[in-house]
Amino acid sequence: MSDVIVVGGGPSGLAAAHRLTRGGLSVRVLEASGRTGGKMSTTRQSGFVIDDGAFFIPSTYRTLRALAAEIGMADDLVPGRFVLSTVRDGVVHDLDGEHMVRSIVGTGLLSSRAKAELAKLAPELVRSRLATYDRMPKAGRYDTQSLNDWARAHLSAELQEYLTDTTMRGIFATSGDSASRVDFLAIITLFAGANLLGFRNGMASFPERLSQGFECVVHADVHEVEEGPDGVTVSWTDADGRDHIDSAAACVVATPGEMTAKIVIAMNDWRRDYLTRVRNGHVIVANIALGARPARETTYIQVPRSSHPFLTGILFDHHKAPDRAPADKGLLTVALLDSWSEDHRDDHDDDISATVLAAVDDVIPGLVAQTEFTRVTRWRQEFNTVGCYRDLGRFRESCQSDTRVQLAGDSQCMQNIEYATMTGLRAADRLLATGLFGGRRSG
Structure with a gap:
């Protein structure tokens, strides 16, 4: 026993x-x-190391990093390139994830008026200090409405579209219509000033050792x-x-x-x-192996609602960690909106793959022109409802x-x-x- x-x-x-x-x-x-x-799953196929679930690990995940060190895997967590991008009107705007404020000031993603309006988010930066694990109950005082309801009352339509809702879609594959304002505060806490890390041999190597x-x-x-x-x-x-x-x-x-x-x-x-x-929702993720590595330097492209209704983000895995794809080849992970995933969870993998490839080509033409194969993964993801x-x-x-x-x-x-x-x-x-x-x- x-x-x-x-x-x-x-x-x-x-x-x-x-x-x-x-x-x-x-x-x-x-x-x-x-x-x-769980979501820390890895598949190997034709020389590609494919993370089926969790995408990356921010350097602010100190507890996980300490546990990895405890089991002898400190050197297995390797830094990747952190260029966070957002699509607007067919143009991909890159932001240096390690110098986010400076990048936002210089980006063409937002108008001058929207950049000036960013000052309205200063109080949220202060409130985000409550959105840590230990202090999260104190952040609960702001859990009275959805992120989009809050943004509509305090921000312009431009910041709602290209900052708050797009961030929620890109990070958690869900809409700001259903996510709490506190979720956005926690994202600020977890990603502000962070580097992106990945396990050298795939996400699954950590639970396997653990x-x-x-x-x-x-x-x-x-x-x-x-x-x-x-x-x-x-x-x-x-x-x-x-x-x-x-x-x-x-x-x-x-x-x-x-x-x-x-x-x-x-x-x-x-x-x-x-x-x-x-809420225990459904998430579908598609992996796309490419026969030629794209020239883009980005790590992760966030896709706003105006650019595509259910495509939320495109991760360039070959920039996440070494040896994720064979030399000169590329690997993408595409995240799909949870509500779309719920509606299409029983669709055949081939149908989902075809839909995803068409969606990616619509957002960034030519990116998936040299697709070698695709994989589709489904998992359950929990989401806190407002309250x-x-x-x-x-x-x-x-x-x-x-x-x-x-x-x-x-x-x-x-x-x-x-x-x-x-x-x-x-x-x-x-x-x-x-x-x-x-x-x-x-x-």
């Missing part, structure tokens, strides 16, 4: 399992899919997590359809909010309702009294790998501090 069962083998669950293992505990991870790592040292069971469909006076029981079904009931002293549940609300038996109605308010940040502090406080069952995952904060990692580590630390395991503590 394991000391702790971790439900969910994404970045949050793996971080928790790692911390608990270092604390001297035996851990078993139960993961519903066929592999661990998974060493404890047992991981994939294709494990968990039905119930029930806490008793002497331990926790976890009911699940394996890949062959066999039912299991495992016992442990404690459990970390690091699953999407709606799943957590479903499987954790002892949960009050308010917490259950909070978790189900976190979630406002109630985040209450939710976290309600978790402080938990003992044997600790919650982690994207629903605990903003949805990104850094904060997911932090929720896993903190859930593990709370367990280690309960006294359930004697003197064993994390190292």
Whole structure:
């Protein structure tokens, strides 16, 4: 019998399992899919190293970077070129991501009037200091309306189109109509002054290394997590359809909010309702392997709504990290709007590929002229609805009294790998501090 069962083998669950293992505990991870790592997934094909999910790692992801160093992967995080671009009226405008303010002042993307209006965003820069993991509940006071509703009341149509909404589309593949104003504050915090990093051998190399040292069971469909006076029981079904009931002293549940609300038996109605308010949406990403490397120096092109209705961003992977594509060849990752992905999630991959290639060619003619092959990946992505940040502090406080069952995952904060990692580590630390395991503590 394991000391702790971790439900969910994404970045949050793996971080928790790692911390608990270092604390001297035996851990078993139960993961519903066929592999661990969640959105940190990598495929190799014809000499291309293709990240299927998470695109890049800002240098501000300090917790993830520290964990990578702890497992001997500090040198595997390599810097890439950070040129952030935006399309307007068929022209691609480049911004130096490491000197963003200076680039914005000199860019032709915005009119002189819009540049002068940027001063209106100065208060948001100050407020963004609250949009860190620890202080996010304080940022909840600004979680009263969607980003676009706020922008329409305070900014010109030009800044709404080419700054706030385009940033939300480009970074999170969702619209400012549904995203909270706090999401934009958090983006400022996470990307201002950041460099972009990538794992040398692909995103999946990190969870693969992190998974060493404890047992991981994939294709494990968990039905119930029930806490008793002497331990926790976890009911699940394996890949062959066999039912299991495992016992442990404690459990970390690091699953999407709606799943957590479903499987954790002892949960009050308010917490259950909070978790189900976190929207579990669909995201489709297409990878395009090119027979010739494009001449563009950009790393990531954001696509505003006026340039295309559902194409949100184009990542030039060969600029992200070395050896992502064979010499003189190129690799693109194309992000599609979540609402479009929801409507087309059951379409055949060939149909999606054809639609994406046509869309890219419409936005940047000739970019995909020498396509060698395409890949289509689907995943589930959580999005906070307006009001979630406002109630985040209450939710976290309600978790402080938990003992044997600790919650982690994207629903605990903003949805990104850094904060997911932090929720896993903190859930593990709370367990280690309960006294359930004697003197064993994390190292």
